Amino acid sequence: MSDKRDCDRIFALLSEYLDAEAAPGDCEEIERHIAGCKPCVEFLESLKKSVRLSRAFQSPEPPSPLSDQVRASLREAYRKSLQSRSEHKA
Ligand SMILES: [Zn+2]
Structure with missing residues (x-):
């Protein structure tokens, strides 16, 4: 079973993972x-x-990190998905 704390950590790893390269161990996790x-x-997916x-909207190279705005909207989407999960469980 995973809990929300795992999800928070995965969120952090995921944004690194997509920004650049996470360590192979991270990808596995x-x-x-x-x-x-x-x-x-x-x-x-989102x-x-x-x-x-x-x-x-950016030049293809070099791959640049996600903008703060994109990160903020992703974090918001992520919170919502966590919220809807706890609603389902409650
Ligand atoms: Zn999760």
Whole structure:
């Protein structure tokens, strides 16, 4: 079972993971967590989409980190997905 604290950590790892390269061990941990955590799967999908969108507006190289604005909106989306999960469970 995963808990929200795991999810917070995965969130941090995910944004690094997509920004650049996370360490291989991190990727494994992310994948293992995500395998059992639907909110994180959904979050990862929206994260990928946002990264793709934000990169579409930038020159293709060098790959730049996500803007603060993108990060903030991702964090908000992530909170909502965690919230909806606890509502389902309650
Ligand atoms: Zn999770």
